[in-house]
Amino acid sequence: MSPAAPGQPGSGFALAEDADTADTANAGDTAGTTSRDAATTSTSPTAGGLWRGGRGALLVALLVVAVAVAGVLLGGSGGPGRLLDPADTSLSGGKGLARLLQARGVRVERVTSVAEAGSLAGQAGPAGSTLLVSESFPLGEDDAERLAAAPSDLLVVGVRKHLDLLAPGVAPVREARARSREPRCALPAATRAGSAYSGGVALTPPPGAVGCYPADGAPTLVSHTAGGRTVTVAGDAQFMTNLRLAEDGNAALAMNLAGGRPTLIWLTPPETVPPAGGGTAGFYDLVPEGIKWAVAQVLVAVLLLALWRGRRLGPVVAERLPVVVRAAETVEGRARLYRARRARDRAAAALRAGFTDRVTPRLGLPSGTGPDALVNAIAERTGQAAPHVGAALYGPPPVDEAGLVALAEYMDIVERQVGKS
Structure with missing residues (x-):
């Protein structure tokens, strides 16, 4: 008798995995037959x-x-730009105004420190230069006092911090929306320019000062003479930027205010401004935009x-198998090979391996459980004697075909008892 012939006890244990493989092959064959008349490939455009x-x-x-x-x-243009920098060509820069002033004959000196600005102002002499301070420069109290004492005309645009030190008597009143306004004053620099983009903040002028471009009755540009020099304060600096310079009379107003002296000292913040609190700048802070x-x-x-x-995969394509082998034929063929070679040891090993793989998870044991633990668990669950279970699972291979059949039947009975317990 074949040790694993169809219909014999234990045949389902020896090569159940082969049967599953064959069933899968049958399913693939059915799918290939169904789609035989359909297109063999169906992929999306690549x-x-x-x-x-x-x-x-x-x-x-x-x-x-x-x-x-x-x-x-x-x-x-390479980043957000530097507000009112005479070397910056971005929309917020001031290179357009610097070029216009240079074409008019005004010498534009770009400085990045208060000390340098004060030194140039002293070299130009009294009333020989105009010092431009914008909101982009981080002013401290000492800086404001030193700039206020410089012997130059002072043009302050958009600055709100320490304004009382830069221009004594001028104080901000309220916020004012920046828009095109008429001068409505007698200041020659404003009347010749006409309407201009102004606002930002409304100002309170000191006695004797001229206020222009009013917003709800309060001027947004104030100019007065004190100590032999002219101090002009504008509530907003946008009329001097490259973006607004060509609108209304902005260019004329900016040139009249900044180009009144032969030299314009343009105070600009340094390229790398130290962070607030005295900390050091990080690596990414130093990388240009x-x-x-x-x-x-x-x-x-x-x-x-x-x-x-990149490779693009299309939908799954069904493919017919060249050969379809039934599960029963696979089991019978392998059984004949075992019998022809008298490989009862290999057949018994296959039976025991299949039995162990199926029973171990049912007992709640891990896959790497040792022989003693497995035998004791089976004996406790089924009531079989532990020596009998151990001999069936780990004993010597059967000496004849009858012993192999008996081994298959015994493991079949034990597996059923484990499943029912």
């Missing part, structure tokens, strides 16, 4: 297909243009390249 179709060049061109436009919109946007654009380009060149 980037390579689009490229070969002649549309790839247009697609890449559109992506490059999109990345470039995004970089221009997000990055602007343009570098950050360039890295972002490179990352976008790499991502687009990966999407273009």
Whole structure:
């Protein structure tokens, strides 16, 4: 008798895994037969297909243009710009005004410290220069006092901190919306310019001062002479930026105020401003904005390249198997091989391995459980004698086919008892 022939006890233990494999093959064969008349492949268009179709060049061109436009919109002219910096060409910079003043014959001196501004003002002599201080410069109390004592005309734009030290008698009243306003005053620099973009903050002028561009009755530009020099305060500095310079009479007003003397000392914050509280700037604080946007654009380009060149998988394609082997035929064929070679030891090992794999999880034991623990658990669950269970699982292989059949029947009985307990 074959040790694992169909219909014999224990045949379901010896090669159950083979039966499962064959069943899976049958399912695959059925699926292949069902879809035999259908298309053998069905995939979505890939980037390579689009490229070969002649549309790839247009697609890449559109992506490059999109990345470039995004970089221009997000990055602007290399970053947010430096407000009223005579060397900055961004919308918030002041290089446009500096060029106009230089064309008019005014010498523009860009300085980044109060000490340097005071030194140049002393060299220019009394009333020989105009000192421009904007809201972009981080002023301290000592700085304001030193600037107020400089022997130059003083033009203060958009500054609200320490304004009482820079221009004694001038005080902010309230916020004023910046917009185009008429001068409505007798100040020649304003009347010649006409309407201009002004606001920011409304000011209280000192006695004898001239107030222009009023907002609800309070001027937004104040000019007065004190101690032989002219001090002018503007509540908003946007009329001097590259963005607003070409609107209304902004350029004329800015040139009249800043170009009244042969030299303009333009106070600008240093390239790297120390952080508040005396701390040190971090690594990313020292990286220019343009570098950050360039890295972002490179990352976008790499991502687009990966999407273009990357492999794209289509839907699953059913494929017919060349040969279909029934489960019963597989079991019978292997049983004949075992019998022909008298491989009762290998057949018994297969029976025991299959039995152990199925029974161990039912007993609640881990997969690596040792022989003693497994035998004791089976004996406790089924009531079988532990020596009998141990001999069946770990004893010597059967000496004949009858012993192999008896072993299969015994393990079949034990497995049923474990399942029912």
